[in-house]
Amino acid sequence: MxxxxxxxxxxxxxxxxxxxxxxxxxxxxxxxxxxxxxxxxxxxxxxxxxxxxxxxxxxxxxxxxxxxxxxxxxGTPDALHAVQQAWIDHQVAQCGYCQSGQIMAAAAFLDLNPDPSDQDIDRALSANLCRCGTYPRIRAAVKTAAASLKGA
Structure with missing residues (x-):
């Protein structure tokens, strides 16, 4: 195949x-x-x-x-996607195991909703679990990435 x-x-x-x-x-x-x-x-x-x-x-x-x-x-090491950069900027990862899935879900979500509210983010990413509980940093990173993608 x-x-x-x-x-x-x-x-x-x-x-x-x-x-x-x-x-x-x-x-x-x-x-x-x-x-x-x-x-x-x-x-x-x-x-x-x-x-x-x-x-x-x-x-x-x-x-x-x-x-x-x-x-x-x-993204690439030299040109990170806005979500990847926001994850670094907000120091989202603790253990990091869930982060690739979280980032992929967030990037797809922002393609559909470029100006999300906190409630939109929570609802969209609620099915991606983080055992370390970094949800507030995830939400902040998604907001930063949204602003970056809009050119703010």
């Missing part, structure tokens, strides 16, 4: 029911998306498919339609 991840085409020989998360991590060596719960409840495995956030732990590779973007493809 052929798939495109972060702008690069790959050919993989896997069972079509293998979850995208395991194709990314085990077959392609792309380790940004994390295994958290395996039942699409925590958000640690969030990636974008055609710009929309999806839980890669529950998406069979055979059902994949479109280009995949992981945290590794969102």
């Amino acid at each position: 052929q798939l495109t991840v972060n702008g690069t085409a790959y050919q993989v020989d896997v069972e079509l029911d293998m979850p995208l998360l395991w194709v990314l991590r085990d077959e392609l060596g792309i380790t940004g998306p994390k295994y958290g719960c395996g039942i699409a409840q925590c958000g640690a495995c969030t990636v974008h498919v055609e710009g929309m956030p999806v839980r890669s732990c529950q998406l069979p590779i055979g059902d994949l339609e479109g280009e995949v973007t992981t945290i590794e493809g969102l």
